[in-house]
Amino acid sequence: MTRIALATASADLEARFRAATGGAFLPLPPAPLPSNPAHLFAQLDGAPAPDVVVLDAELAVDHALDLATLLDEQCPQIAVVLVAEHGPDLGLAAMRAGVRDILHPQAEIAEIQSVLDRAALAAQALAHTVAPASSDAPPATGRVISVLSPKGGVGKTTVATNLAVGLARTAPNSTVLVDLDAQFGDVATALDLAPEFTLADVVHGSAARDSMVLKTFLTLHETGLHVICGPPSPAAADTITSEDVSQLLQMLSLEFRYVVVDTAPGLSEHTLAALDRTTDHVLLTSMDVPGVRGLRKELDTLAELGMLTPARHVVVNFADKRGGLSVADVEATIGTKVDLRLPVSPATRVATNKGVPLLQSGGRDPVTKQLRRLVERLTIPETVTAQPDPDSRPPRHGRRRGR
Numbered sequence: 001m002t003r004i005a006l007a008t009a010s011a012d013l014e015a016r017f018r019a020a021t022g023g024a025f026l027p028l029p030p031a032p033l034p035s036n037p038a039h040l041f042a043q044l045d046g047a048p049a050p051d052v053v054v055l056d057a058e059l060a061v062d063h064a065l066d067l068a069t070l071l072d073e074q075c076p077q078i079a080v081v082l083v084a085e086h087g088p089d090l091g092l093a094a095m096r097a098g099v100r101d102i103l104h105p106q107a108e109i110a111e112i113q114s115v116l117d118r119a120a121l122a123a124q125a126l127a128h129t130v131a132p133a134s135s136d137a138p139p140a141t142g143r144v145i146s147v148l149s150p151k152g153g154v155g156k157t158t159v160a161t162n163l164a165v166g167l168a169r170t171a172p173n174s175t176v177l178v179d180l181d182a183q184f185g186d187v188a189t190a191l192d193l194a195p196e197f198t199l200a201d202v203v204h205g206s207a208a209r210d211s212m213v214l215k216t217f218l219t220l221h222e223t224g225l226h227v228i229c230g231p232p233s234p235a236a237a238d239t240i241t242s243e244d245v246s247q248l249l250q251m252l253s254l255e256f257r258y259v260v261v262d263t264a265p266g267l268s269e270h271t272l273a274a275l276d277r278t279t280d281h282v283l284l285t286s287m288d289v290p291g292v293r294g295l296r297k298e299l300d301t302l303a304e305l306g307m308l309t310p311a312r313h314v315v316v317n318f319a320d321k322r323g324g325l326s327v328a329d330v331e332a333t334i335g336t337k338v339d340l341r342l343p344v345s346p347a348t349r350v351a352t353n354k355g356v357p358l359l360q361s362g363g364r365d366p367v368t369k370q371l372r373r374l375v376e377r378l379t380i381p382e383t384v385t386a387q388p389d390p391d392s393r394p395p396r397h398g399r400r401r402g403r
């Protein structure tokens with residue numbers, strides 16, 4: 001059945017629509033018109049996205065045409081009908097805005113029915129054009145890259161945001177970054193974004209079921225990166241389940257080549273749900289004994305849970321020999337190779353405070369160079385870090401402090 005949404009302030013028009021459709025339409029709040037498709041979907045109380053959207057231009061013709069243009073760009077499978085008095089200027093503007101049909105404000109019930117029937121057919125045809133008939137092959141999925149560490153404050157958000165910006169630059173619309181630190185996520189700050197919609201919005205309502213709607217809820221960063229920021233309040237984290245996370249990442253991996261996930265410290269339910277969908281782990285530790293031992297425990301736990309993918313990228317942050325630990329000590333303790341070392345660098349902290357990642361501003365800072373290498377590792381197809389079998393790791397009491 002065709003789903004129709006109607007935005008009008010006219011009770012009379014609404015009554016004729018009711019008669020024409022037998023009441024089978026979704027009335028949108030009369031005024032003002034939603035400013036973009038995401039707002040329109042947010043007004044549907046979780047109902048599935050409509051196939052046909054009818055906008056009464058009496059509400060504000062320019063506004064209606066702007067919304068029609070955005071629907072045409074972002075949701076091409078929706079057919080838009082404008083309610084307005086026909087005129088040569090309006091006809092041209094409506095055509096440019098991708099409007100399918102124009103309905104006279106005083107149209108009789110039969111005329112409304114025939115316009116809606118035509119729009120429904122157009123929507124069906126559009127749906128086939130946008131999503132061609134599926135073949136037997138499973139859909140291609142993008143890489144899900146989770147950035148994790150047992151301890152807090154070791155640079156997960158720094159690495160996740162830079163990696164995401166670096167990957168986004170490899171191809172337009174290729175990358176989405178998800179802030180899965182649902183309580184205290186600070187991706188929005190690190191990217192200087194003021195999101196309209198956050199993680200809590202995309203896992204509920206129609207965005208959770210329809211990837212077209214989901215995409216309109218993403219925040220666009222100036223580098224072309226799409227972002228799902230953490231919720232504004234820690235309490236919202238309680239409304240997000242592991243299933244929500246799992247489903248979200250699956251939907252995103254069908255739409256984007258790279259899905260980068262920033263996580264909270266440790267192995268929360270949300271992180272475990274993400275790990276279930278993860279193709280690449282970026283594992284971080286600071287260069288100190290508690291951090292390194294924590295990473296060893298995390299690796300052991302993930303191995304026990306069967307959640308370690310072969311594609312692993314181990315990053316030691318705040319690398320500084322003067323602390324009494326060498327990279328060899330770290331490798332001996334965690335039983336696996338360290339792939340990247342990020343030295344302590346004031347530029348990193350400045351970048352965080354400004355909200356401009358190092359890979360956005362460029363430069364020759366040593367951390368910037370290492371982050372570029374990480375992007376390269378992830379863009380090479382099938383990057384697999386050769387890892388020894390976990391059983392063949394050196395014993396836990398291997399080399400430690402001061403060697």
Ligand SMILES: Nc1ncnc2c1ncn2[C@@H]1O[C@H](COP(=O)(O)OP(=O)(O)OP(=O)(O)O)[C@@H](O)[C@H]1O
Nearest residue numbers: 152153154155156157158318343344345348349352
């Ligand atoms: N190599 C580095 N040199 C200097 N400062 C760094 C470096 N890496 C990260 N920082 C700074 O450390 C702080 C913490 O980094 P970040 O927020 O990325 O850590 P996190 O692991 O995401 O923390 P949390 O666990 O709280 O989410 C930030 O101010 C960041 O700029």
Ligand SMILES: [Mg+2]
Nearest residue numbers: 156157181186
């Ligand atoms: Mg963080």
